[in-house]
Amino acid sequence: MEKPLEHYWAKRLADLQQTLEANNFEVYPAADPAAAHRIVMDEILPKCGARSVGWGGSMTVAGTGLFQAVKARTDIEMVDTLDKQVSAEEFVERRRRSLLVDLFITGTNAVTEDGQLVNLDMLGNRVAALTFGPKHVVVIVGRNKIVPSIDEAMFRVKNIAAPANAMRLDKKTPCVKTSYCEECKSPERICNSWTI
Numbered sequence: 001m002e003k004p005l006e007h008y009w010a011k012r013l014a015d016l017q018q019t020l021e022a023n024n025f026e027v028y029p030a031a032d033p034a035a036a037h038r039i040v041m042d043e044i045l046p047k048c049g050a051r052s053v054g055w056g057g058s059m060t061v062a063g064t065g066l067f068q069a070v071k072a073r074t075d076i077e078m079v080d081t082l083d084k085q086v087s088a089e090e091f092v093e094r095r096r097r098s099l100l101v102d103l104f105i106t107g108t109n110a111v112t113e114d115g116q117l118v119n120l121d122m123l124g125n126r127v128a129a130l131t132f133g134p135k136h137v138v139v140i141v142g143r144n145k146i147v148p149s150i151d152e153a154m155f156r157v158k159n160i161a162a163p164a165n166a167m168r169l170d171k172k173t174p175c176v177k178t179s180y181c182e183e184c185k186s187p188e189r190i191c192n193s194w195t196i
Contacts, residue, residue, distance in 0.1 A: 009143060016146060019115035036140055037064040045076075045103070048136040052077040054098025056106025056126035059168070061140045066105060077101075081125070095125035099133035106130065106137070109161040110145050110153035118153035120162060122190035131195060150196065162191050 001007060017027045028043065030036035053070050061067070071078050079098045086094070098104060106126055110118040117139065121127040130137060147153045158181035166173045166189075173189050174182035181191070 012146065013143065016111070016113060016115070019113065020111075021115075023115040025115070033064045037066055037069065040064070040066055040105070040138055040140075041069055044136075044138055048103055050076065050101070050103035050136065052079065052101040052103070054079040054101040054104045054129065054134065055081050056104065056129060057082065057165075058107030058140065060107035060142050060145075061105055064140060066140075070105075092123070095123060098125065099129055101134050103136045103138065104129040104134035106139055108139050108141055108145060109157040110147050111141050112150055112153050113146065113148050116150065116153070116196055118150065118157060119195050120157045120191050121193040121195075124193035127193050127195040153196075158191070166190055 013029060017029060020027050028036075028039045030039055053076055055061070055067065067082065070076055071080070079094055079101055081091075081094045081098050083094075106129065108117045108119055108130075112118065117130065119127050119130065130139070145156075147156050159179075162181060163175035163179050166176050169190065171186075171188040171190060173186045174184045
């Protein structure tokens with residue numbers, strides 16, 4: 001067989017698409033971040049008619065360039081929840097406002113093969129928006145997030161996603177030093193709100 005890895009991923013992603021659709025998700029497969037960008041900008045945005053957009057922190061989403069593309073649009077109000085220059089009060093207020101946008105764009109910490117999104121959040125704004133609030137939600141998912149089960153999703157979140165995000169955010173938590181969850185009670189921990 002030529003290109004077995006491509007066949008492998010084509011099969012895995014087709015199976016995942018079927019299980020996500022069975023869980024009432026609308027799925028748009030994308031070959032790479034540039035394709036995901038085009039799908040959101042050319043298909044999803046026009047289809048949902050969004051006039052306001054909010055964001056959940058996500059390196060996967062950042063890799064698509066969507067933030068900059070939406071920010072450049074004059075016909076869309078963007079609730080910039082990623083601006084690090086605002087006060088703590090404004091930081092939280094923007095996250096509250098993003099719960100009422102037409103379109104919320106985020107990533108996920110893990111997706112199980114049976115079509116469940118598993119997330120752990122610091123403030124709860126991202127997981128709240130995933131479950132209720134915005135009129136539409138787009139979740140950009142890299143294939144590195146696919147896991148067989150809830151147990152493996154929770155392992156991935158606690159021992160890959162959370163420590164890496166704590167490092168990226170320069171938090172003072174034990175996982176920044178050890179690279180895996182220490183079940184800490186640190187005031188800077190980013191692990192506060194689970195959703196499945």
